[in-house]
Amino acid sequence: METATRIEVPQESGKSVTTTSTTYIDHAGFRFALLTLTNSGHRPVTMGPTSLAGFEAALNSLDLSRVDAVAVTGQGPVFCAGADLKVMTALTTLEQAEDVARQGLTALGRLAALSVPTFAFINGVALGGGLELALHADYRTVAHSARALGFPEVRLGLIPGWGGIRRTVELLGPDLTARLVVTDSLAGRTLSSQAAANIGLVDRMLPGDGFLQASLDFAVGILSGKDSATAHMGPDKERKPFGAVAPFTALDAMRKKLDARLHGAAPAPYRALELISAAARTPRGTTGSAAEIRAFGELLLSDEARASIYAFHVTQSMVKKPTGRPAVEPLPVRSxxxxxxxxxxxxxxxxxxxxxxxxxxxxxxxxxxxxxxxxxxxxxxxxxxxxxxxxxxxxxxxxxxxxxxxxxxxxxxxxxxxxxxxxxxxxxxxxxxxxxxxxxxxxxxxxxxxxxxxxxxxxxxxxxxxxxxxxxxxxxxxxxxxxxxxxxxxxxxxxxxxxxxxxxxxxxxxxxxDTPGFVVNRLLTRLIDQVLSLIDDGGDPGIVDRALEPLGLPMTPLQLLQYIGPGVQLHICETLNRAYPERFGVSRSLTAVVAAGLPGYLDNEGGISSAAAALLPPAHPTDSGEVRTNVLAALAQEVTAMLEESIVAGPQQIDLCMVLGANYPFHTGGLTPLLDREAGSTFHPGMRVPVSAVS
Missing domain, CATH: 3.40.50.720 (NAD(P)-binding Rossmann-like Domain)
Structure with a gap:
């Protein structure tokens, strides 16, 4: 016999939210309280303050004397897609931001503290806060059809703030945690259900058809003692807490890679590594720390997080509804x-x-x-x-x-x-x-x-x-x-x-x-043209090339030129010079580099090659900050011109192009948030895009 009790929670800001319903199930002689996460508006399940309160209320309402175990699951293709970013980005004070972390730790900690065994039946996507929720259960099953498990927070300028770092460190150790939380997140990678099972993040992968019944059967095996082949304590469950005697070589190596790639431009991965290291040094079972709460709160209010979340929403919305697609049927394509x-x-x-x-x-x-x-x-x-x-x-x-x-x-x-x-x-x-x-x-x-x-x-x-x-x-x-x-x-x-x-x-x-260079090549060429102009005028080429490193872009301008090829880049420069001679030039040194048959300006070590240096004028003292200001001002001017020419529908399309076509990281927001933040520009009336004071 089954009985069900549904806990209703009010909607956040008039929109649909995730609710938690409780069903008591008798299965193979054991009594389960099954908590199911659903969204009243048929949207993916996410967790905001109201949803967390509802989840905690559902846990508090359980009569544990009547059950042998508690399980949490979702519906359809999603278990829980994480925190409600729209709700979180509406917060404006550090106290509010920290309260989000504190509330999540409290609600999920309530699940971990239950006096009966707990299970997470991961029926579908489990990202961010959704995966953290699952990690607070004692055991986890995952449906073979589940498409993605992972921690996207660092790419969004955040950290897993609801205990996910500590729980993963206890389960898998610090090195693998760092890979999942930092490396995979920055790369936009998630785990398949099979990969999650292989590393011990979940205990059992089960078929998608009949997943709930199979998960209940697994739970019965655990409760009865018949199934002890679980991975819920990880491959090294006897691991000792990290002490001061041996360094975390993998974490140190990862930090060095971050420095080489980001140059400190995005704070989230560094804060995540600090918390991973701290979690590995403390005893098992330690609850969420004040450092975790503070890090989450500060990052949530940071410019980088706001830009990252903006970039995420832009990429997601434009993928689903591309601007400008006609409402007519396409022609068939068969070859x-x-x-x-x-x-x-x-x-x-x-x-x-x-x-x-x-x-x-x-x-x-x-x-x-x-x-x-x-x-x-x-x-x-x-x-x-x-x-x-x-x-x-x-x-x-x-x-x-x-x-x-x-x-x-x-x-x-x-x-x-x-x-x-x-x-x-x-x-x-x-x-x-x-x-x-x-x-x-x-x-x-x-x-x-x-x-x-x-x-x-x-x-x-x-x-x-x-x-x-x-x-x-x-x-x-x-x-x-x-x-x-x-x-x-x-x-x-x-x-x-x-x-x-x-x-x-x-x-x-x-x-x-239909204009020369379109979006990505026009902006990248303006960047390269500005850099080459400074070098042609005697700027120290090494300093000029590295001046943008503090922004954490994928490549320096001269690395990018080398990747494109000097001949191709010269051709693009000439095309844009013919179209916009007042803003685009044809570099003397680039012309000489192409004529000399050089692969670019750089040697194999990333410095200026002797062959290229011989083609450049004598260098004068150069201030990297002034270079950076000059280049960003030029980019802001070009963005403004492009919007005035209606090259795209709006600044969101420019940012989307730079993220997806130029591989600009999320913390830049694409480009316009970066220009607004770094170039000290103002918003052009009606355009909502930074405009430089460059004449």
Missing amino acids: VGVIGAGLMASQLALIFAQKLRLPVRITDLSQERVDSALGRIGVQLDKQVSASRLAVEDSDDILALITGGTDKAVLADCDVVIEAVFEELDLKRAVFAEVEPLIRPDALLLTNTSSLSVEAMGATLNHPERLIGFHFFNPVAVLPLVEIVATQHTDEEALATAFDLAGRLQKTAVLVK
């Missing part, structure tokens, strides 16, 4: 043609075949180049197989989909044809002029141009309405952005097909105006 067989073309062919599982045909002027492209694709598939990211049979199937040759007639029945030849307007025009008569009138023509005018490219086409810019970023398999470039001729059906295609490729599409 794809790729013109070109270089490095980028090889990556495009692979992603189309792997994600769409459709025939892909590569064409180039030389069969030798085509064969080289097919070879590169095979190598990439082999790497995925070796890393256990792809089954051998899937690799074989994908490779079989990709064929190549020199005859462009094989493109005749392709629904989509994308060119990836050298970034030269006349060459691209010639390619399309040759291909258009060979393909169907309704086939979509795409160009992967990074800076050229799409409209100019299609000026001689009979059907310019089917030509669209479809700009991927290198490496194609990693960076999730596609800039979709429409012209005044592009029809809605073609544009809808481009958006649909980006989604099927698991890319985030941003609609941009």
Whole structure:
């Protein structure tokens, strides 16, 4: 017989919130109190102050004399997706922020303190505070269908503030905790259910079908003593608390990597490492510390956390509802043609075949180049197989989909044809002029141009309405952005097909105006141009290059230039100089570097190479702070110009592009929050974006 008692809690700010219902279940001779987390508005389960109060009230209402165990679970594909970020970012004082951590520690600590065995039945996604909740139970099962378990807090500028760090250290030790809380979080990685079981974060992985009953069976095995094969104490359950005699070499190494990557720009990972180290030095069973509460409160109010949470919301909302997608049905795509067989073309062919599982045909002027492209694709598939990211049979199937040759007639029945030849307007025009008569009138023509005018490219086409810019970023398999470039001729059906295609490729599409450099390359080129201008004027190249390091960007400007290639970058600089000569120049030193055939300005150690130094003027004393101010002011000016030109719908799209296309970390907010914070700029009326005082 089952009886149910539901605890209703008021809604937060008039919106739906997570509620906790209690059901008493008799199963195989044992009595369970099952607490189920649900959201009254059919939204993913998250925990805010009201939801935490409801959860604690449900625990307090239990009659433990009537039960043998207490279990917590969720419904559908989500166990608990973590804390309610919208509620938390509305807090304005340190006391309020610390109260969020204190309340979570109290509510989850109540679960850990129950006098009967406790279980978390992780039916789906368990992130952040949701995983912390599960860790406060004595035992954990996870459904095989659960998509993600992890701690995203550090990437959001926060720390796990509800005891998750201490509980994970006790379970897995400090080194593995640091990997989960810091390294994986910064990389945006989560654990699969299998990976969570492999490391001992959960005790048992069970099939998704019949998961609740299987979890109850597991719990009965524990309660009856018949099942003792659990991992809930971790692989080294006899581990002694860390003392002062041996250093945490892994934590020290991680801190050094953070310094090299972030240069202190984002405080959250450093605070997390401090708390991990402290947790490993204290006895098991220690409850949440004042340091944990203070760290959470201070970080929640920090500029970096607010920018990170903003970036998170921007990326999530734009993925679900891309701005500018027409409300018409897309055309079917059954085969794809790729013109070109270089490095980028090889990556495009692979992603189309792997994600769409459709025939892909590569064409180039030389069969030798085509064969080289097919070879590169095979190598990439082999790497995925070796890393256990792809089954051998899937690799074989994908490779079989990709064929190549020199005859462009094989493109005749392709629904989509994308060119990836050298970034030269006349060459691209010639390619399309040759291909258009060979393909169907309704086939979509795409160009992967990074800076050229799409409209100019299609000026001689009979059907310019089917030509669209479809700009991927290198490496194609990693960076999730596609800039979709429409012209005044592009029809809605073609544009809808481009958006649909980006989604099927698991890319985030941003609609941009047909202007040189679009968004990402225009901003990165303005940054590089400003840096090169300072170097050409005698700024110390090493100081100038490293001046932005305190911002924690992915690369220094000269590292980025070396990655792009000086020849390609010079071409982009020349294109933008022709379009905006008042703001973009053509660097004397870059021109000389290209003429000398150098790979860039840097040597293998990251310093200025002797060959590049010989091409530069004598350096004068240079202040890195002034350099940083100069570069950020130039970027703020460029962002303002782009918004005034309506290159994108708004600043959110610029920030999305910089996060997904330039790999800018969340703590920058993309770009506009960073400029507002660091450049000392003001908000342009009606634009809500920083505007520099640069003339």
